Amino acid sequence: MAWTVKPSATMQIPRREEPYLCSQTIERYRAEILPRYETRLAALMPILHDVQHTYGWIPPQAMEEVADFLDIDASQVMDTATFYEEFHTRPIGEHVIAICQSIACEACGHQAIIDHVRNRLDIEPHETTKDGRFTLLALECLGSCDTAPCALVDDDRHDDLTITAIDKIIDRLSR
Numbered sequence: 001m002a003w004t005v006k007p008s009a010t011m012q013i014p015r016r017e018e019p020y021l022c023s024q025t026i027e028r029y030r031a032e033i034l035p036r037y038e039t040r041l042a043a044l045m046p047i048l049h050d051v052q053h054t055y056g057w058i059p060p061q062a063m064e065e066v067a068d069f070l071d072i073d074a075s076q077v078m079d080t081a082t083f084y085e086e087f088h089t090r091p092i093g094e095h096v097i098a099i100c101q102s103i104a105c106e107a108c109g110h111q112a113i114i115d116h117v118r119n120r121l122d123i124e125p126h127e128t129t130k131d132g133r134f135t136l137l138a139l140e141c142l143g144s145c146d147t148a149p150c151a152l153v154d155d156d157r158h159d160d161l162t163i164t165a166i167d168k169i170i171d172r173l174s175r
């Protein structure tokens, strides 16, 4: 993958007036998440999961708010959010089709399935269809190598995946 160069000095973060971490959310994090961890930094992952669960993705403004709350650098939040492919740092489609591309799935024909979905939805991995319905991702190992090839579709894992099976899933989600 080519390096992405961003104009950091002039980049504008889209902002909204209403915070992503409202006072109720912050109270909940204080009561339910922080006590589980020895350091505030350790609470970063569960909080990012919560933000993504709430908004579907992790907006840059939310990253700053998380950094303020945890008293860490915004760059630490961004590093974490961009390191894991499961975190979305851009808006995603209504449904996410995430196909494993690691070694076992590669050996069991994942590429044919990815190519089929690319052609059917007319998008590349990490793109979203124009109607906002589907996002296609290529992920690393989903921890189910013995049932390769496999994929996560929204929150459900699909094992021993075939082109017929992924077509049926897309048909169902398109209705």
Ligand code: FES
Residues within 6 Å of the ligand: 100, 101, 102, 103, 104, 105, 106, 140, 141, 142, 143, 144, 145, 148, 149, 150
């Ligand atoms: S390689 Fe695909 S689940 Fe492990």
